[in-house]
Amino acid sequence: MAVRKKLCDSFSKSLMDEVHRWGCMKQTGVSLKYMMEFGSRPTDRNLLISAQFLHKELPIRIARRAIELESLPYGLSDKAAVLKVRDWYLDSFRDLRSFNDIKDMNDEREFTQMIKAVKVRHNNVVPMMALGVQQLKKGMNPKIVYEDLDEIHQFLDRFYLSRIGIRMLIGQHVELHNPNPPLHCVGYIHTKMSPVEVARIASEDARSICLREYGSAPEINIYGDPSFNFPYVPTHLHLMVFELVKNSLRAVQEKFMDSDRVAPPVRIIVADGIEDVTIKVSDEGGGIPRSGLSNIFTYLYSTAKNPLDENADLGVADTAMTMAGYGYGLPISRLYARYFGGDLQIISMEGYGEIRILCSFSVQNVYAASIYLSLHLYHAIL
Template sequence: MASSLRQTTRFAVFGVPMGMLTRALEQTPRPITLPYLLAQGGRPGEPPTPDVILRSAKYTQQELPVRLARRVRQFYSLPFIVGTNPYIQEVARLYASSFEHLSEIKPIETLEDNDHFVNELQKLVDDHAEVVPTLSRGFMECGEYMDSVKITNFLNAALHSRIGIRIIAEQHLALTATAKSSRNTDEMSPVRLTPTSVGIVDTEMAPADVIRQSSEYVRALCEATFEMAPEVVLEGQVDARTMGIPVHLDYVMTELLKNAFRATTETFLAARQAKKGPATITPITVTLASTPSHVSVRIRDAGGGIPPESMAHIFDYAYTTVKSGGEDANSAGGEDITDVSAGAMQSSMGTLAGLGYGLPLSRLYLGYFGMSSLDIVSLWGHVRKAHD
């Protein structure tokens, strides 16, 4: 017996038995699409039935270990000196542990089985909340040991997969929560069921509502950092509707607006110190335009644009033009930015200067379903006036 146990644990990857990992790697993950999520989740605005919950649970239980196993293999393929970095090791072992825990759960056959499963699923979501900043620390420390193109390719694959894992997990958690709250009206659901929603998907998402919510949050950050903030003006087809995941749009808009708020405010303060420029801070204008096939969102700010030498790097991971002290660095890491997390929290609410992952992650979120894109146009040196 002891000999058998040693045999099964001798060959392991980040603590996971090799045989368990190999079996999962023999399977292929199924593509995630919005229509598929809707078809699996029931009718919009209606609480999921027990059959829907069990179908979603079985799909989630089958799909997540396959995706987690591929991430474990991806971390195992890193160069030795990179893979032994403590931050990267931490994330790799987290993926391995999550894979092992989910793989060992017995097949879900009843709603009681699902209750146990969602507890493990919620733990996975919570445990993986800090994966991005932890990875960013690791790769900043290992930049000299791995080609920047290879780092970008690794992170694109890892973070794209992370989005898919979270979509699957959060969709099932949302369906289960709304089903429970419909059976027990005294139980508060963390997910609000609307007449147009199916789990985390909204079939009639209003981008303007999401943008207003993001704007309020970023405005509070900006005021806490600079003691002032520009207004956000919404214009165009503000009643536009589209199918999407509101939390994804909220993330993207928050990241883009953080950049716009910071640049606009810093440019205004510099002009005021030089005793030139407008007397009041210029608003940020967000324009919505709707067609039968898509909704476009355009953000215009008075931040003076992006320096030409920085434009080629704006989608590079960990690239930022902000030092931990707040001034421009035009650096992708190194001596100007010694602690990316400190730079993100340079004041009590200083997330205006983020990890340098905001734009590349935003592009991944928008492009996940292959239907959206993110384009940045810079008018370097142009300071937009209120009437522009």
């Protein structure tokens, strides 16, 4: 408690009162359709409107998260790593509220630089929160059933989903300043994204991690029409496919490491139906027993050694990509899938392997789906 008090003392009562006042304000949902249409014309006027919107919207979202970080169950709010994350949110709120009203393009440019710094400040929020949960677990009964900690899991889902939204809004605005945007890109959104191409790049990245970790890696076979495309955020899809393929590669590699047999390939199928896009990642890595499936989407559950170091400098978490062990890859990948109306499911055949199915969303109804999800998403955050 002494640590908590000391960190709280670094923020004035007036700031905390303002955080609670802004945290009671209503958020504004923004759809994929609106971001695409608005961002297709990055004129000075539109950039000014966007900055003015973020100047009001970001403090509301950040204040809500800061408030929630102060009242978490099981003493999670008192863990040093969680206090560090809360301080990042309070620092960002203070920076945003200290910025005067945006009236011209000089103000807009200064504001854009400031929110870029805010985004960088929050780069390590996910591993830091994972460290906080690890600190909590250390003091709990080792026989605890982690999926029973519903309040913790529900908070982390809300928290990480909100973080996706905040980073999407900041990143989209910042990217609209790019004087030479990639072809068919509107900020973060690729209007003609090829899921096969994104899957190929994500798979190569995952395979390079496997090669670095084990010295060898199974082959990856991708099936699908490379010319098929639809509007989506490539960085989101890359993150999801990377995580799924990385897990499959690890499972196969470890199962066949001492075997005379050649490790079977990981298979990726991109199915472009009339209404849905589905990406299936399947492997022969032995699967997950039924008892393990109930834990697969709980935070910090992992069958690998945890790479988080509780004694590390809490100001800078080590976010270097590792093969496994953090425990939040799959649950956060599912949140990215759900952010624009999709989902992530895992079907396991114990003793054989897993089929990890990543469903994106309805292609024909992409705009309607994104609008509906925006409304659903922000109701969930409330």
